[in-house]
Amino acid sequence: MLTYAGHMSTPTLLPLAETEVCRAPLTRQPLDAEQAVDLARLLKALADPARLRLLSIVAASEGQQACVCDLTEPVGLSQPTISHHLKVLMEAGFLSRSKRGTWAYYALVPGALDSVATVLVTA
Amino acid sequence: MLTYAGHMSTPTLLPLAETEVCRAPLTRQPLDAEQAVDLARLLKALADPARLRLLSIVAASEGQQACVCDLTEPVGLSQPTISHHLKVLMEAGFLSRSKRGTWAYYALVPGALDSVATVLVTA
DNA sequence: CCACAATATCGACAGATGTCAATGTTGACT
DNA sequence: AGTCAACATTGACATCTGTCGATATTGTGG
Numbered sequence: 001m002l003t004y005a006g007h008m009s010t011p012t013l014l015p016l017a018e019t020e021v022c023r024a025p026l027t028r029q030p031l032d033a034e035q036a037v038d039l040a041r042l043l044k045a046l047a048d049p050a051r052l053r054l055l056s057i058v059a060a061s062e063g064q065q066a067c068v069c070d071l072t073e074p075v076g077l078s079q080p081t082i083s084h085h086l087k088v089l090m091e092a093g094f095l096s097r098s099k100r101g102t103w104a105y106y107a108l109v110p111g112a113l114d115s116v117a118t119v120l121v122t123a
Numbered sequence: 124m125l126t127y128a129g130h131m132s133t134p135t136l137l138p139l140a141e142t143e144v145c146r147a148p149l150t151r152q153p154l155d156a157e158q159a160v161d162l163a164r165l166l167k168a169l170a171d172p173a174r175l176r177l178l179s180i181v182a183a184s185e186g187q188q189a190c191v192c193d194l195t196e197p198v199g200l201s202q203p204t205i206s207h208h209l210k211v212l213m214e215a216g217f218l219s220r221s222k223r224g225t226w227a228y229y230a231l232v233p234g235a236l237d238s239v240a241t242v243l244v245t246a
Numbered sequence: 247c248c249a250c251a252a253t254a255t256c257g258a259c260a261g262a263t264g265t266c267a268a269t270g271t272t273g274a275c276t
Numbered sequence: 277a278g279t280c281a282a283c284a285t286t287g288a289c290a291t292c293t294g295t296c297g298a299t300a301t302t303g304t305g306g
Contacts, residue, residue, distance in 0.1 A: 030183050033176070040169075046166050052159045055150070056153045060151070079254095080298095084295085099253090099302095101252090103253085117243040122233075203284075
């Protein structure tokens with residue numbers, strides 16, 4: 001689904017998180033090489049302090065969305081660096097981008113973080 | 124607790140996973156800089172295909188433990204590289220090591236993966 | 247059309263990371 | 277003691293990554 005107002009960017013790369021939703025916890029049976037690479041790609045996207053803060057700030061914002069100008073100051077990095085991190089999170093499927101006027105609003109992709117959490121859980 | 128048979132190695136670095144167990148999901152409120160660095164450190168330890176496979180193989184092994192010689196062949200990397208990855212996972216608090224004779228048995232630290240999963244979950 | 251504001255992209259650079267071969271350590275067994 | 281097996285550590289190397297300044301792109305408003 002994931003229909004948003006405004007112009008929805010079409011990511012050139014496939015949303016990685018989606019390919020990975022329906023996996024059993026990694027503690028149930030060994031992952032093969034391909035599954036490991038896919039999951040590692042998602043975790044790599046999350047494994048950065050700035051990106052984690054970006055995700056949490058977006059999640060805690062009004063309407064679960066925020067524009068770049070709202071994110072630069074609290075994280076304390078330059079605007080190009082923030083844009084870079086947002087792109088990484090988008091390509092991994094954790095964020096979506098909708099453009100309204102000059103502003104680009106980033107929002108959490110529902111279920112993306114949860115699918116990673118599900119794979120990690122031991123139960 | 125975490126009492127194991129055999130000689131239990133005492134990691135020189137504090138088990139990072141433990142410091143991080145009691146955090147609310149990152150989507151509830153923004154993480155501060157320190158929390159972000161801590162969580163990123165854990166995710167970095169997980170964000171590698173070889174290490175994910177190591178974790179899953181250990182978890183699926185008899186008694187949730189395996190020695191290095193059992194891990195080298197299925198992962199397809201050299202023994203020093205396997206030892207390196209196991210060390211990373213140990214220092215992050217995901218694996219523990221108990222030595223019996225010449226063999227070093229690695230085992231999942233109960234709850235370590237789950238605590239990361241809990242932080243990631245959206246609910 | 248022209249300036250300006252918000253983002254994105256590019257190029258460069260320092261530092262981190264994954265990998266292996268070589269070597270060191272430790273314990274078992276004769 | 278001596279040898280061998282399992283594992284850890286070291287050193288080196290290529291690659292990846294995070295960061296910024298500079299520049300390009302796109303949309304707004306005069």
